[in-house]
Amino acid sequence: MILKRKIYNKLLEWKNECVGTKALLIEGARRIGKSTICEYFAKKEYKSYIIIDFAKKNKQIEEYFEKYLDDLDTLFMFLQVHYGVKFYERQTLIIFDEVQMFPLARASIKYLVKDGRYDYLETGSLISIRENVKDIVIPSEERSINMYPLDFEEFCVALGEENLFEYIKNCYTQKKALEKNLHERAMLVFKQYMLVGGMPKPVISFIENSKDFTIADKEKRDILKLYRNDIMKINSNYREKVISIFDQLPGILSQHEKRVVFNKIEEKSYALQYEETFFWLADSMVCNECFMCSDPNVGLAINEIRSYIKCYMSDTGLLVSLAFSENELMEHEVYKQILLGKLNMNKGMLYENVIAQMLKSNGHKLYFYTSYNKEKHRNDIEIDFLISNNSKLNYMISPIEVKSGKRYTIKSMSKFIEKYKERINMAYIIHPKNLRFEDNILYIPPYMTIFISK
Incomplete structure (x- = not known):
């Protein structure tokens, strides 16, 4: 195939x-x-x-x-x-x-x-x-x-869902909701994409074996083993750090903030010690880096803080296989629960990772934003992703929040819009529900992330 x-x-x-x-x-x-x-x-x-x-x-x-x-x-x-x-x-x-x-x-x-x-x-x-x-x-x-893993459109084409994808595209262009049954069908295809991922061999195995997730999982584990072997061949003193980050990715991404806290990886460690580690993971395209932007103005890269980093798996299907052992996938009915939208554990991790993957394959550099409130001793604004239109004459940004559940608040987004409204091109909430436009925020289902272009 x-x-x-x-x-x-x-x-x-x-x-x-x-x-x-x-x-x-x-x-x-x-x-x-x-x-x-x-x-x-x-x-x-x-x-x-x-x-x-x-x-x-x-x-x-x-x-x-x-x-x-x-x-x-x-x-x-x-x-x-x-x-x-x-x-x-x-x-x-x-x-x-x-x-x-x-x-x-x-x-x-x-x-x-x-x-x-x-x-x-x-x-x-x-x-x-x-x-x-x-x-x-x-x-x-x-x-x-x-070259990146298959994007959502390529996955749809592989599954013979070209017509559904074109319908989704038309709805996004016209900023209108999908018909209810077709939205549910699109979400089902998207969940399959999230579970299988976009690596060619697992996708082909999934399709040729009547959509058998377990056979696709075996192919993914072979790829993960290959990546781990590549890491073990690193002829440098940062090899152990690369292995450590690679193995701990599911645990890091399952945390609330999802950013790497270095002294939790190794006591008394700090960001500079891991600079070559993340360079290797990014250059190998095994992972997608996402740096904090302290001031979303002019150019996001100008104000990036590289000591604050999120590290996403380049393919969410691989992350699923890395996060769960073969026995866990079956015993906890992970596939079934995700397909039915009932998996609470780690669902946010998978959703945020797949959105990072989709944005990256669209050519976006990934940044996030947090604002610390000294009086409350906590972050009062947390934006999952910031992307820019890369215009040199009319530079604008788009904040993106990812919501894996149907019940959520948008306090962070509202505060961010109020603070930076003159700089914002479009604000996005990505959620499992249908498309709607409300209070200058575009709410879209995750399968429409592919249309957030530069």
């Missing part, structure tokens, strides 16, 4: 616009589907192609690059013979898979693109980690894009 991915259109844009002037690097977490989409694209759009998988550490292939970068005719001859594939000028795609495993190949892009005979795609994770860029010059002939 080949999943329809939106990134295919970006690959087409690159092919049509760059015409031999730039390689394209696709960055994404492991098992996100980078290699699959590249090969599918190559089969559809080129006369021939090869995939060089640098994760396999083929010494002969590496030797070709080391010896013949100054003699590209000979390099291409050896590659054609090795893979048994004939190259055609301007009609052959060469794919460097997991290029971070052999930095020289990435550096060679400068010369290969300049040569101009063929097109080049690169895929990679941990692209910016020091050991993967050591002693190489990052080629200016390289353009990069990020």
